[in-house]
Amino acid sequence: MASLAAWYREHGRHDLPWRLTTDRWAVLVSEVMLHQTQVSRVLEAWPGFIGRYPTPPTMAAVAPGEVIRAWGTLGYPRRARALWEAARVVSERGWPDDLSELPGVGRYTAAAVAAQADGADAPGVEANIRRVVERIAGRQLGDAAAEALSIEVGRPLRGRDRLLALMDVGALLCRPRAPKCDACPLSARCKTRGVLPDDGRRRQPRYEGSFRQRRGRVLAALRSGPQGLSDLDADALRSLEADGLAVITGTTARLP
DNA sequence: AACCCGGGGGG
């Protein structure tokens, strides 16, 4: 079987538009947009969004509601709000040494941006890489252990190449269901070679009939333009205000 | 550790 490096050169998704830049802001925006959102959807949204807000100051200069509206229906609009706040921080104080100090940027995203934009040899573990290393280990792993194993199995690749190669293996071969172990460059040292039993984390409650669905409906209404606040779900609207998301209306919404 | 946060696509 070919090495990870050879497989990556041949089969990696080298054409994804956010992989064609090493600009910190552009990479950060792509990473935040990809939080719990499929590549196929981000492909449609990222070019226009980064074209509209190509630098932190261009985003910091507009009202947060505009950014939330530009976010559209990508979901988890608090990401857009946090991005606007991060843009303000960067515009005023510059980039922090530790990117996870920025709002909406956690352990994975800080490492992913450092690896892709700054050439750092930082291990990041998201959903795909977690699946890869946990199947190799044959068990679930904590963050630090998963990162350490990603460094091991990624050798001799480092930094950006390791991150993206393992991510692509996870997305294209080591899939949640029906993994293609025959084609996998890591199968020789894989303990599972298949699907690990009962991964069961992050199980989400039904959306239908949920409070988040109610929030979603109010969000959609606010996104579409000015609304008669009395026509909206008051509990959901209050919740959105508490999260700083009701600013889509242009001014802070006044509750009845 | 458990729960919350949108919305869409796939088996």
Next chain:
DNA sequence: CCCCCAGGGTT
């Protein structure tokens, strides 16, 4: 119908 998505923040 259930599962999953290039997570992060809060409790």
